Amino acid sequence: MARNRYPLAVTGSGASAVSGGNIRMTKNNWVSGDAISSGYTQNIMVDQNTAISNYTFYFDNSFQSSNTAATRTGTLPTGLNETLSTDSSGTVMIGYVQVTGTPSDAPGTYEWLYTITDPYDNSTAVINFKMIIAPTGTTPVWSTTAIAFDRILRNTASAQQLSAGPTTSYANAVYSISAISGFATGVLPQVDSATGAVTVANTPDVTASATAHSYTVTADLGEYGTSTNTFTGNVSYGDPYGSRYFGPANCDLNYTTGQNSILNEADSQARFNPAKSSGALKRVYDVQQDTSPYNYQDGYGCEYSNSMQGKMSDSWADDLTNDYQKNGWVGHEYTSNSFWSSGSNHHSVQATWTVPNGVTSFAAVAIGGGSSGSYSWASAGSSGGGLAWMNGISCTPGETFTIVIGLGCHAYNSSPSSYGGGNSFIIRNSTGNCLIFAQGGGWSGYTSSNPNGQSTSYFQGRTIQGIENWDKGHGYNYNNSQDGGGWGVRSSEGSAVYDGAGGSGGTGWHYGGGAAKYTSGYYGMPAGGYRGNWTAGEGNDYNGYNGGGGTGRYYSSTYGSAGGGGTGADGQGQRGARYDGRPDGNPDAGSGYGGNQGSDNSYPNGSSNYRGGGGGGSGGSRSTYGQNGYVSGGYHEGQTSSRWYNMNGGMHGGGGGGSGTSNGGGAGGPGCVRIIWGVATDGSTRCFPYNYASENPNMKVAGMT
Structure with a gap:
């Protein structure tokens, strides 16, 4: 027809x-x-x-x-x-x-x-x-159209491979390259005529920001014709120096349930914007209660919000122009308990990180998700996730790692029970070994034991193996949602990195972290810190330790208690509750204030404690505040007695607060993973807990100018 x-x-x-x-x-x-x-x-x-x-x-x-x-x-x-x-x-x-x-x-x-x-x-x-x-298999199959790396290394004689050739059963294919665009003067892509791989070599001393690059490779298949593939990407020039953050601060989706499948590299970049690598707040206030690693108005660090659920969208994740919002968002959610948290145990999001060009070692930090507070009258709060870091992790450009980011837990538990936040960790895909592991707060399912070989149900279907150094600290006591998260590393796959000029001398940093402390009261406990476990003592309104957050405040059993503060991921912060200085001067630098400590009604935004909400450590966010003496009627954040289940922990990893007569417990704060690499301007290697660990390339230690 x-x-x-x-x-x-x-x-x-x-x-x-x-x-x-x-x-x-x-x-x-x-x-x-x-x-x-x-x-x-x-x-x-x-x-x-x-x-x-x-x-x-x-x-x-x-x-x-x-x-x-x-x-x-x-x-x-x-x-x-x-x-x-x-x-x-x-x-x-x-x-x-x-x-x-x-x-x-x-x-x-x-x-x-x-x-x-x-x-x-x-x-x-x-x-x-x-x-x-x-014949079957003759037509070339190109695995991608993307240029492999986003940075071409300057002053490098050896070949840097930009793309691989295709697979084909035709034995005598001949490859050529054309339509080359965007490459700097003196940088000429060459194709291997036998394999189709494209490389650049003998690169000049050129430093340039990322711009659009492209080229086309043609496969001549003789009597069977030709096949072409065009490769594109935004490519910069310079030394291997960078960061990659995985968590809510740069994400365009609000995950409220776990994800069993692993996001591939393309989907990981789509969900977690690689242009935003910060996991800590800017310095909102130039005061001691603000624990950010950054200096006041220096342009670095994330914007703060107490309504984080609304920031999980493409428009926020892709905004690279608007003041501090271009760096990402860190905060908590006061209108619900559905910000990056799950009603089920140990839920997580699984992504992929591909090692960039020229990178042969990296350092990483992980923070587990916080646990869920209880909602029945006068029931206990919950505890936070552990924090783990390790330096000198060897790698190969193009190698892939699985990145697992723990969600907070909002279990609607009427009393403390078997509920726990998601674990955050890194797996080397070539061996299956876990390199660093930050346990979620609350019930783990395996008491205080090493996660190796435990039931896959605790890790959303994954098997944990290879952890050599495990530390639960004072996290285990109740075997329920009140327990704190531990931390572990595979120390044999890391090495000590020295923070002295030229990469020699100074202090050698291999690995470390902090276990969160269990809570025995209505308040939420914070996430772990950078320089050791929470001490044996704990209680209502406690200041944090070792760069971690502070506890929430219990005011009354009517409208609920505050959650614990979260911890930032840009390295150990400065100032804080126990030391008004830099982390190279005291291991407690950057520790968050307890909910009612200091000027607790003066600084509502950022990492400072406020109206009983536990202060964040090292630029993590404060928690949602609970009942307090500053709000008419004593209501919690939101100014109403009708809102339930939202005395939430801070980001990252703070534990949810406990309940009162009229309002329920809160959700745990979400976890994260952050990776850093490169050599700094003084010749030392970036490393945790603080050597050039932040996003400011000119700040060796938090607080330096």
């Missing part, structure tokens, strides 16, 4: 030269841009038993006085199907030829043609088909 003709009249090259151009033809669409002339040849190269694309050609006669039809000359290869539709005499009708199917004939060249005849004056037009059927 003929199809309705589109309103656009096809002219120009679409008009046949025969009989004054009575017959007009197009390929794919009836538009002038797709017009073809009589004698057009459609070349097709396809592997045997592989489906071809849908090839459709439209035709029309100018006078519309009779039917114009197509007839085939030659044999159609076995497995192909054709549809021939006549152009009727109606003024809006067009005919077409369509070829589809899966050719199964022996490899070789097959040719046929269609002659389109207008009975009005016997004018004709011809469409030729030439199909080359190749």
Whole structure:
């Protein structure tokens, strides 16, 4: 059956030269841009038993006085199907030829043609088909269209591979490169004519920010024709120096349940914006209660929000222009308990990190998700996630690691029970070994034991192996949601990194972390710190230790107690509750204030404690505050007695607060993973807990100017 003709009249090259151009033809669409002339040849190269694309050609006669039809000359290869539709005499009708199917004939060249005849004056037009059927596997399969690395290293003689060649069974393919665009002067991509791999070598001393780059590789398959693939990417020039953060601060989705499948590299970059690598707050206030590693108004660190659920969108995650928002968002959620938290135990999000060009070692920190407070009258709060870091982890450019980010828990538990936050950890994919592990707060399922070999149900289907150094600290006491998260590392796959100028001397940092302390009261406990476990003592309104957060405050058993503070991921912070200085002067630098400590009604935004909400450590956020003496009626954050279940822990990893008569317990704060690499301006290697660990490349230690 003929199809309705589109309103656009096809002219120009679409008009046949025969009989004054009575017959007009197009390929794919009836538009002038797709017009073809009589004698057009459609070349097709396809592997045997592989489906071809849908090839459709439209035709029309100018006078519309009779039917114009197509007839085939030659044999159609076995497995192909054709549809021939006549152009009727109606003024809006067009005919077409369509070829589809899966050719199964022996490899070789097959040719046929269609002659389109207008009975009005016997004018004709011809469409030729030439199909080359190749042996199975001949057509090259390109694994990607993306340039492999986002940075080309300067002053490097050795080859840096930008893309790999395709797979093909054709033994004598010859590759060439063309359409090269965006590359700096003196940087010329070269293709290996035998494999199709593209490299650059002998790069000059050039430093430049990322711009669009592209090139096209062509595979010459001899008698089977050619195949092309265009590679694109935003590429910069310089030394290997960078960071990668995985967590809510740069995410465009609000995860409220775990994800069993691992996001591939492309999806990981789509979800967790690689242009935003910070996991700690900016210095909101130039006061001691603010524990950020950054200096006041220095341009670094994330923006703060107490309504984080609304920041999980493409518009926020992709904003790279708006003041501190360009660095990401860190905070908590006071309107619900559904910010990066799950009603089920130990839920997590699993992503992929690919080692960048030139990177042969890295350092990483992980923070587990916080646990869930209870909602029955005068029930206990919960505890936070552990924190683990390790330096000197060897790697190979292009190697992949699985990154697991623990969600907080909001279990709606009426009393302390078997509920726990998600674990955060890194797996080396080539061996399956876990390199660093930050346990979620609350019930783990395996008391205080090493996670190695425990039930996969605690790790969302994954098997944990390889942890050599495990520390639960004072986290275990109740075997329920009140317990704190531990930490562990595979120390044999890391090494001590020295923070002295030139990379020698100074202090050697291998690995470390902090276990969160269990809670025995209504308040939430904070996440772990950088320089050791929480001490044996704990209680309502306690200041934090070792760069971790402070505890929430219990005020009354009516409207609920505050959660614990979270911990930032940009290295140990400065100032704070126990030491007004830098972390190279005291291991307690950057520790958060307890909920009612200091000027507790003066600094509502950021890491400072506020109205009983536990202060964040090292630029982590404060928790949601509970009942307090500053709000009329004593209500918790949100100014209402009708809101339940939202005395939430701070980001990252703070434990949720406990309940009162009229309001329930809160959710744990979400966890994160952050990776850093590179050599700093003084020649020392970036490392945790604080040597050039932040996003400010000029700040060796938090607080330096």
